[in-house]
Amino acid sequence: MKLHLRIWRQASRQSEGSFVTYEADGLTPNMSFLEMLDVVNDRLTKEGQEPIAFEHDCREGICGSCAMAINGEPHGPNAGATTCQVYLRSFRDGQTLTVEPWRAKAFPVIKDLVADRSAFDRIIQSGGFVSVGTGQAPDANAIPIGKGIAEKAFDAAHCIGCGACVAACRNSSAMLFVAAKVSHLGLLPQGQTERKQRVQKMVVAMDAEGFGNCSNQYACEAVCPKEISVEMIARMNRDYAGAVVDQI
Amino acid sequence: MNKEILRMIQSSIGRKWIVAVTGVLMIGFVVVHMTGNLQMFAGTPDKINGYAHLLKSYPLVLWSFRLGLLATAALHIWGTISLARENRMAKPVGYAVAGRKSRLQVTLTSVTMVISGSILLGFIIFHLLHFTAQMVDRSYASMETVVGGVTMPDVYRMVVTGFSKPWISLFYVVAMGLLFSHLRHGAASVWQTFGLRDRNSAQLIEMGSWILAAVLFFGFSSIPLAVLLGVLKL
Numbered sequence: 040m041k042l043h044l045r046i047w048r049q050a051s052r053q054s055e056g057s058f059v060t061y062e063a064d065g066l067t068p069n070m071s072f073l074e075m076l077d078v079v080n081d082r083l084t085k086e087g088q089e090p091i092a093f094e095h096d097c098r099e100g101i102c103g104s105c106a107m108a109i110n111g112e113p114h115g116p117n118a119g120a121t122t123c124q125v126y127l128r129s130f131r132d133g134q135t136l137t138v139e140p141w142r143a144k145a146f147p148v149i150k151d152l153v154a155d156r157s158a159f160d161r162i163i164q165s166g167g168f169v170s171v172g173t174g175q176a177p178d179a180n181a182i183p184i185g186k187g188i189a190e191k192a193f194d195a196a197h198c199i200g201c202g203a204c205v206a207a208c209r210n211s212s213a214m215l216f217v218a219a220k221v222s223h224l225g226l227l228p229q230g231q232t233e234r235k236q237r238v239q240k241m242v243v244a245m246d247a248e249g250f251g252n253c254s255n256q257y258a259c260e261a262v263c264p265k266e267i268s269v270e271m272i273a274r275m276n277r278d279y280a281g282a283v284v285d286q287i
Numbered sequence: 288m289n290k291e292i293l294r295m296i297q298s299s300i301g302r303k304w305i306v307a308v309t310g311v312l313m314i315g316f317v318v319v320h321m322t323g324n325l326q327m328f329a330g331t332p333d334k335i336n337g338y339a340h341l342l343k344s345y346p347l348v349l350w351s352f353r354l355g356l357l358a359t360a361a362l363h364i365w366g367t368i369s370l371a372r373e374n375r376m377a378k379p380v381g382y383a384v385a386g387r388k389s390r391l392q393v394t395l396t397s398v399t400m401v402i403s404g405s406i407l408l409g410f411i412i413f414h415l416l417h418f419t420a421q422m423v424d425r426s427y428a429s430m431e432t433v434v435g436g437v438t439m440p441d442v443y444r445m446v447v448t449g450f451s452k453p454w455i456s457l458f459y460v461v462a463m464g465l466l467f468s469h470l471r472h473g474a475a476s477v478w479q480t481f482g483l484r485d486r487n488s489a490q491l492i493e494m495g496s497w498i499l500a501a502v503l504f505f506g507f508s509s510i511p512l513a514v515l516l517g518v519l520k521l
Contacts, residue, residue, distance in 0.1 A: 045383075058383065111386035137384040144377050207391060209398070210374035214299075242298050251377030252299045252370045254400070255476040258391040270485045277482025279300045286292050 040066040040127060043135040044079065046091055049148050052155075056148065058137070068128035072115060073098060073105060075127060092151035098123040100264065103199030106206070107152045108139045113203035113262045121201065121264040141202055143211035145248045156202050158248040159216060163200075165244035166237040167220045169229045182228050195223035197265035204259035204267075210251030215259040217245045218271035225278060235282040242279060299373075302366045307480035309363035310473050314499070316356060317466070321506040327519060328509075332443030333434045340439040364408070371401055396471040403469040410462035417449060424449065447521050450514035463507045470500040 042063045049056030063079050070078070073095050080090035096104040105122040109115035115125040130136065138152065146154040184192075198219035205213050221238050224230035230237070253272060260269045295301055326335040343349060396403075413423075421427040427448075432441040450456045474496035478484040484492055513519040 108382055108386075111382040111384040112390055116387075116390075137382075139382055139384075142378065142380050142382055144379050207386070209378065209393075211377035212374075239295065242300055246299050249377060251374035252303060253479075254370075254374065254397065255472070255479050256392050256394070256397050258393070261390055261392055268486060269479065273479050273482040273484050275482075276300055276303065276480050279295075279298075280304060280482070283292060283295045283301070286289075286295065 040068055040132050042066060042075065042127070042130065043133070045135065045137040046152070047139045047148075048091070048151050049140075050150065052147060052149055056151075066127055068126065070127050071098070071123055072109070072125040072127070073123045092149075092153050094153050095123060100124045101199060103201035103264075106141050106154060106156065106201055106203070108141065108206060110137055111139075113141070113206040114201070114264050118261070119264060119266045121199075124264075141206040143202075143205050143250070145211060145213070145250050146202060146205060154202070156200070158250070159200050159202065159213070161248065162213070162217060162241055162244045163220065166233065166240035167224065168233075169224055169227075170232060171229065184228060188226055192223055192226040195219045195226065195267065195271055198223070198263075198267055199265060201264060203262045203264060205250060207258040207262040208251065208253075209256065209258070210254055212253045212259070213245050213248070213250040214253040214272050214275065215263065215267060215269065217241050218269075218275035219267050221275045221278060222271045225274070234278070235285055238275060238278045239282050242275075299370070302370055303480045305362055306366040306370065307477040309359045309366070311477055312359045313356075313363065314470065314474060317503055317507075321503055324510055325506060327443065327446060328513070332432065332441070335446075336432055336439055336442050337434055339442040340434070340437070343440075360408075360411075364404075367401065367404065394472070396468045400469060400472060403465040406465050407462060407469060410458070410465070413458070414462075417455075418445065421445075444521060446510065447514050447519055450511040450519075453515065456511035456515050459511045460508045463504050466507070467500040467504040470503065471497055474499050 044061040044063055045058045046061060047056050048059045061079055063075055066075055066078065073093070076091060076093055083090045094104040094106055096102040098105070100121045100123060103121070106113070107122055109122070109125070114120060114122045116129055117125055140146075140148045140152045141154040141156070143154075145158045146156055149155050196219075198216060200216065202216070204215035205211050221241055224237060225234045257269050260267065296305070323335075323338055326338055329335065417423040418427075424445075427440075427445045430441040430444045430448075431438055432444070433439075450459070475492050478488070478492045510519070
């Protein structure tokens with residue numbers, strides 16, 4: 040199997056990037072997208088060229104590292120899958136694929152396909168945590184949590200912070216990410232203490248990073264590899280209003 | 288109101304709430320406005336003329352209402368412009384290849400909110416100059432009628448005279464098409480901003496906003512069309 044690749048190459052933060060064309064040959068349909076990039080990089084290295092920089096870690100869809108847009112769609116064409124879980128059978132033999140880093144002001148490109156997503160870390164630092172008592176580890180079921188709440192919180196907790204929501208959004212809005220974190224912690228009894236402050240602080244941090252604002256088109260939900268629902272954003276909007284009313 | 292609250296209202300979500308609340312108020316206004324307008328079809332000009340006279344007979348109420356509506360519209364415009372500006376700045380570089388529109392849920396009505404809103408603003412200014420300030424056709428000021436012994440402006444005559452000009456009718460119908468487009472996305476969006484939309488209600492909300500937008504389009508457009516078709520005449 041063969042693919043024509045147009046890959047964004049950019050030497051550093053400061054430098055101007057451009058697309059470079061590569062022919063990837065000798066591929067099999069069962070290779071993952073990242074394995075295909077490995078094959079290309081292997082050849083580039085042997086030829087003494089700089090390999091394509093891309094982020095990867097677990098390669099099993101749970102770490103959120105493999106951030107890249109394939110033909111303008113974050114994580115490629117498949118629903119509910121990260122780039123590492125996209126296999127070449129999803130493409131036609133001889134297809135041209137344009138591969139780009141996440142595009143957002145808050146995610147500046149560091150090199151080639153690698154964008155700096157530390158803005159997410161700073162949002163988490165602002166309020167994405169719960170305070171727990173020190174001492175011995177508590178009993179596993181010491182705090183009873185209803186099945187419905189547990190399920191909803193878990194749906195939100197699926198977020199792997201890959202940034203596909205921001206990448207897909209026309210406005211580079213991070214609201215699905217922030218809403219997933221706010222909902223995950225805000226639903227559980229352990230997260231109630233800081234619930235009001237959390238939503239406030241995380242929204243302030245999100246705005247400060249230069250993300251855009253949700254205009255309710257829900258591209259984020261469509262591309263999210265963990266299929267996180269925009270219901271989370273609705274919950275965050277409600278929680279935020281509650282926090283404001285509380286202040287009055 | 289302390290500084291903290293003011294800052295919270297000016298955040299991204301705070302401004303989204305402002306846009307949604309003012310949007311709902313304006314939707315409420317257009318629904319009432321359309322219902323009032325449909326009295327054109329009452330069979331007698333006295334009905335709408337009497338209604339217009341009633342509205343104008345309490346100047347204090349009328350002007351408080353007008354100023355409130357002006358403030359509402361101003362907040363709506365301020366909110367959307369500031370949010371939209373940030374949105375543009377947040378995505379300085381787009382993708383070289385656009386993803387599939389179907390996948391990314393790009394709809395014509397949702398990506399043209401600023402355009403449809405701006406043209407609607409232009410339309411509203413024209414509409415106010417046309418029927419409220421009566422500056423488009425000066426002869427409206429002298430149109431009067433007597434209902435039950437009371438002399439009052441002949442609104443029925445103004446409307447029929449105004450819409451007899453095809454270009455004016457066409458402009459009104461096109462503007463109502465844009466109102467449809469704006470509310471098709473806007474009316475559905477407020478539910479999300481208020482935090483009332485979930486998986487189960489999503490389809491109902493989309494359908495409901497479509498129906499609301501369509502009812503308003505046909506309700507408002509029926510009057511210029513009826514005048515042009517000769518259903519409503521002097």
